[in-house]
Amino acid sequence: MSTATIIDGRKFSATLRGRIAEEVTRLKNDHDLTPGLAVVLVGEDPASQVYVRSKGKQTLEAGMNSYEHKMSAETTQEELLAKVEELNNDPAVHGILVQLPVPDHIDDHAIINAIDPNKDVDGFHVINSGRLATGARGASAPMIPCTPLGSIMLLKDHLGDLSGKTAVVVGRSNIVGKPMAQLLLQESCTVTIAHSRTKDLPDVVRQADIVVAAVGRPEMVKGDWIKPGATVIDVGINRIEIDGKNKLVGDVATAEAMEHAGAITPVPGGVGPMTIACLLANTLTAASRQNGLKEPNLL
Numbered sequence: 641m642s643t644a645t646i647i648d649g650r651k652f653s654a655t656l657r658g659r660i661a662e663e664v665t666r667l668k669n670d671h672d673l674t675p676g677l678a679v680v681l682v683g684e685d686p687a688s689q690v691y692v693r694s695k696g697k698q699t700l701e702a703g704m705n706s707y708e709h710k711m712s713a714e715t716t717q718e719e720l721l722a723k724v725e726e727l728n729n730d731p732a733v734h735g736i737l738v739q740l741p742v743p744d745h746i747d748d749h750a751i752i753n754a755i756d757p758n759k760d761v762d763g764f765h766v767i768n769s770g771r772l773a774t775g776a777r778g779a780s781a782p783m784i785p786c787t788p789l790g791s792i793m794l795l796k797d798h799l800g801d802l803s804g805k806t807a808v809v810v811g812r813s814n815i816v817g818k819p820m821a822q823l824l825l826q827e828s829c830t831v832t833i834a835h836s837r838t839k840d841l842p843d844v845v846r847q848a849d850i851v852v853a854a855v856g857r858p859e860m861v862k863g864d865w866i867k868p869g870a871t872v873i874d875v876g877i878n879r880i881e882i883d884g885k886n887k888l889v890g891d892v893a894t895a896e897a898m899e900h901a902g903a904i905t906p907v908p909g910g911v912g913p914m915t916i917a918c919l920l921a922n923t924l925t926a927a928s929r930q931n932g933l934k935e936p937n938l939l
């Protein structure tokens with residue numbers, strides 16, 4: 641039986657973070673500019689707390705300023721909007737991320753679209769999704785959502801040119817599935833977006849040279865759904881309990897899929913670390929743009 645190449649997102653992200661740190665040093669030395677990232681966390685969701693801590697640590701390690709704003713679960717929409725406005729107007733803050741999900745009584749669309757699009761390092765603002773969908777470049781280039789951006793970097797690093805390949809994205813969320821499909825389309829893939837109403841999902845996935853699983857269901861994509869030699873990007877992060885132990889698994893049954901795929905991202909150590917590295921990359925890009933400086937080329 642053949643076995644797939646493991647795509648090492650941890651290693652790739654470490655290299656990327658190294659380049660970002662070099663660029664940050666250059667900005668500090670040549671322009672007296674330190675990029676700053678503000679992360680807002682509403683409530684006490686344990687998984688969110690882990691991510692926010694990890695983001696803060698890596699922001700500091702890249703030489704950037706990190707500002708954490710923790711707000712209680714009872715925060716009102718008006719209070720959160722006021723916080724966003726304060727950060728929009730703070731010249732030391734170049735990137736703003738409001739950790740999702742926010743509590744149910746808050747309208748997440750309203751919050752996301754209150755962020756200055758130029759500081760929207762998540763790339764979730766309608767202006768940025770519109771710019772991504774229309775292929776805007778130059779001064780109006782979009783901020784690209786971090787998870788899809790990190791996934792496309794891994795794909796291009798592994799496969800080179802993606803042109804003409806068949807790609808199936810399972811999941812159609814605004815934060816992963818839809819922007820992922822846009823990026824694959826931009827790379828001239830033939831793209832299918834599958835979701836919970838898709839019929840014959842295993843057969844749809846079997847057509848794909850590139851499979852992106854962003855579903856949020858542990859190990860849902862089975863090994864025999866994978867076309868021989870296909871490249872599999874597993875975005876899923878699911879905490880499950882096996883024999884009383886907590887385990888992190890993706891949306892793909894990795895061990896099975898390894899018997900069919902040409903290459904696959906592991907969970908943990910695949911897309912997750914790339915998401916945070918791309919958040920830092922977007923913060924650096926945002927700081928450069930806001931100060932009229934040329935954007936660094938990080939690849």
Ligand SMILES: NC(=O)C1=CN([C@@H]2O[C@H](COP(=O)(O)OP(=O)(O)OC[C@H]3O[C@@H](n4cnc5c(N)ncnc54)[C@H](OP(=O)(O)O)[C@@H]3O)[C@@H](O)[C@H]2O)C=CC1
Pocket residue numbers: 787810811812813814815816817834835836837838841854855856857875876877878891911912913915
């Ligand atoms: N590695 C990383 O950095 C990140 C990982 N994640 C992880 O990625 C996963 C997806 O996240 P997100 O996009 O936010 O999730 P959402 O819950 O917003 O979206 C899930 C999508 O999967 C689809 N879906 C659900 N069940 C099925 C099914 N049985 N068959 C086919 N499609 C199905 C849904 O379809 P429908 O629209 O029809 O309901 C929906 O479009 C999660 O595990 C999340 O934790 C998320 C962000 C970053």
Ligand SMILES: Nc1nc(=O)c2c([nH]1)NC[C@@H]1CN(c3ccc(C(=O)N[C@@H](CCC(=O)O)C(=O)O)cc3)C=[N+]21
Pocket residue numbers: 690691694737738739740741762786787877888907908909910911912913915916
């Ligand atoms: N506004 C906003 N932007 C986000 O980008 C955002 C968000 N909200 N809400 C939650 C999701 C999820 N997400 C992850 C980031 C890093 C890892 C990551 O580093 N994962 C490690 C393991 C981490 C662990 O052990 O839990 C890995 O896969 O190797 C995972 C998931 C960002 N998200």
